[in-house]
Amino acid sequence: MNKPCTNRLITLLVIGFCCISLVLPFSLAMLWSLVDPGHPWSYPHILPPVLSLQRWVDIWTTTSLPQALLHSYLLAPCVALCSVLLALPTAYAFGRLEFPGKQAAQLISLLPLIVPSFVVALFFSSLLNVLGIYSRFLGILIGQTVLFIPYAIRILSVSFSLIRQEIIDATRDLGGGPITVFKTAYLPVLKPGLLASIIMIFILSIEEFAIAFVVGSPDFVTVPTILYSYLGYNFIRSNAAVVSLILVVPNIFLMLLMERFLKARNTAVITGKG
Amino acid sequence: MTSVLIDSVNVRFGDFEALRNISLNIDSGTFVTLLGPSGCGKTTLLKTIAGFTPLSSGKMLIGGKETHNLPPEKRDTAMCFQSYALFPHLSVANNLLFGPKQKKLSKQDQATRLQDIASQVSLTSQLDKFPPELSGGQQQRVALGRALAIQPGIMLFDEPLSNLDAKLRDSVRFEIRQLQKQQGFTAIYVTHDQAEALAMSDIVVVMNKGAIEQIGSPNDIYHRPINRFVADFVGAANILPAQVLEQHGNLYRVQTALGQLQVQSDQAPIAKQTYIFWRPEDMCFDGANASPNGQDNIFESRIIAKTFLGNITECLLDPLPHSHDDANTTLACDKKPSIRIQNLGFQRAEEGEQVLIRVPSSNIRFLAEAF
Structure with a gap:
């Protein structure tokens, strides 16, 4: 097989994969969310008989979705910031220091990733009672931070390990104090990692259900807890479609933003050696 | 301009003795080469002078000042790194001006300094480029210019020519020596290349296994080596x-x-x-x-x-x-x-x-x- 032909085949495969995994579910969700409540979309209709924004209006006015959005988008940046700040010292140690037991410590720091979040959530909620933390917001904030710190540690320790000692030395050698060293040698290399972990944890926090549900319910709602209320035994596909679109669309933009930052900054990290 | 006095200095990393009882007196304005095989401690010695590696014992004076507790940024030294260690996110001009900016020079002085240095290392036409866009030789000159720009009393060179090809190495070798004679700074130059050491230096310090074997002029080192190691390593x-x-x-x-x-x-x-x-x-x-x-x-x-x-x-x-x-x-x-x-x-x-x-x-x- 010649080269252009192979390339075309691969392109087609990728496009096909994208269609099946992204475009199809999205357009279906879109269609379902636009189904008019008075005219159900059922067999033998290939397309919904009547399209309207009635579902969107209903959900916005009858449920606590506005409040849930506020909660989610207030929680997410706080969780992202807390996780990253708390992960920084550990990541520094993993990325830049040598100490006995480093391998084991790195492994242990990743353990929370393999424990199902519902298990964490159940024990965590009773722990909060013991500790006397009754604020729902604070409870979810702490819980999600604990859950997402491993991601931040993992990403940031790689960033820290990419910092070159000679650049630090050169900065100091030319008269730079600690602040200049941080700005010149650390920040340019850390920046993509910081952005990536903040955006990633932001998205994870927006989508997190277990802790938000166990700790927050019934009076503290987030977008996923509303979404899950439309699943299960009072399942309404159209309403679920609306909520899931509200949940997912901002995340896609954030993902694209993250991609851009990572690409734009990577050149500064890799090059510079003669 | 600046002399260096090193008195029975030891540096240990755990059980490993990187430097053993080093004593060395470097007069101001001389070109001194630390010559030795890899792992002989020559770079460690350079780093202790720059202030990156602390002494385990002994003392060191730079320009008559005790260096104990003096961090690298406070020493009158500038280092030319083997890997150049240029700031990849800064333009050539900003790389060259990095030191003067830390020293809080006025905008006008910075501009004249930049012109001087750029013409000295012939980079006047490259000032807006970024380090990754330059050739190896040009990057090397940025590293040299960046160190020169703070007008240090002592220039430290850590095998600066090892990444250049043979022809370029000869010409840069000559340029460095010329600059040193013009500006009169004290130069401490680390190399494992005996030809480089003989060609450039006023004084050659031959090192082996963390200790100094012989100190002498290139002629002394070549014609009157004191032991088998020096005789065999140099030529x-x-x-x-x-x-x-x-x-x-x-x-x-x-x-x-x-x-x-x-x-x-x-x-x-x-x-x-x-x-x-x-x-x-x-x-x-x-x-x-x-x-x-x-x-x-x-x-x-x-x-x-x-x-x-x-x-x-x-x-x-x-x-x-x-x-x-x-x-x-x-x-x-x-x-x-x-x-x-x-x-x-x-x-x-x-x-x-x-x-x-x-x-x-x-x-x-x-x-x-x-x-």
Whole structure:
């Protein structure tokens, strides 16, 4: 097989994969969310008989979705910031220091990733009672931070390990104090990692259900807890479609933003050696 | 401008002794080379002077000031790194101005400094580019200019030419030496290349296994090495164990594996059993027309290998047993030494041929090392 032909085949495969995994579910969700409540979309209709924004209006006015959005988008940046700040010292140690037991410590720091979040959530909620933390917001904030710190540690320790000692030395050698060293040698290399972990944890926090549900319910709602209320035994596909679109669309933009930052900054990290 | 005094300095990393009892006095304005094989501690010594590596014991004065507790940013030193360590996110101009900015120079002074440095290292047309866009040689010059821009009393060079190709290395070597003479800074230059060390320095410090072997001018180091390590590391050397038999004035008769040789030396050997050495270019093929004063050593050899290098011809010789040698063979080692000879131009001798070799007795020296 010649080269252009192979390339075309691969392109087609990728496009096909994208269609099946992204475009199809999205357009279906879109269609379902636009189904008019008075005219159900059922067999033998290939397309919904009547399209309207009635579902969107209903959900916005009858449920606590506005409040849930506020909660989610207030929680997410706080969780992202807390996780990253708390992960920084550990990541520094993993990325830049040598100490006995480093391998084991790195492994242990990743353990929370393999424990199902519902298990964490159940024990965590009773722990909060013991500790006397009754604020729902604070409870979810702490819980999600604990859950997402491993991601931040993992990403940031790689960033820290990419910092070159000679650049630090050169900065100091030319008269730079600690602040200049941080700005010149650390920040340019850390920046993509910081952005990536903040955006990633932001998205994870927006989508997190277990802790938000166990700790927050019934009076503290987030977008996923509303979404899950439309699943299960009072399942309404159209309403679920609306909520899931509200949940997912901002995340896609954030993902694209993250991609851009990572690409734009990577050149500064890799090059510079003669 | 600035002198360095290093007094019995030790540096240990755990159990590993990186520097052992280093004492060195560097006068201001001299070009000093730290020469040695990799792992000899030369870069560690440079880093202790820069302030990156703390001393385990001993003391160090830079410009008469005790350096204990003085961080790198407060020292009057600037380093040229082996990997250049340029700031990849800053333009060439900002790389060059990095030091002056830290020193809080006025905008106007910065501009004139930038012009001066850029023309000194011929980068005037590259100021807006970023380091990754430059060639290796240009990056090297940015590194040099960046260090020069803070007008340090001491410039530290950590094998700055090792990433350049041979031609470029020669010209940059020359440029660095010129700059040093113009500006008069003290230079401490780390290299493992003996030719570089001999070509650039006022003083060469030969190091081995964390200690200093010899300190001297390039001429001293090359022609009067004190031991086998220095003789062998700096240039090629023919080194033989020798037993001193008798002395007439400054003429010594010694027994070696090649038979009896005459050594003319103003310096007495340090022991009866010592080492003698001579350089490959200190001997020649014209054994047949030796001078009549009888002070030349002549011996017969077979040529094992011959290499023509353009300006010189190098041969590996297998010395043949001396016909009129006495039976005193205590030193005729089980392994016969092979001898290297280098003569100018093209030499007619062929591989396998037997030739008469002449080593003038004044070209052989004693090493200050007994066995």
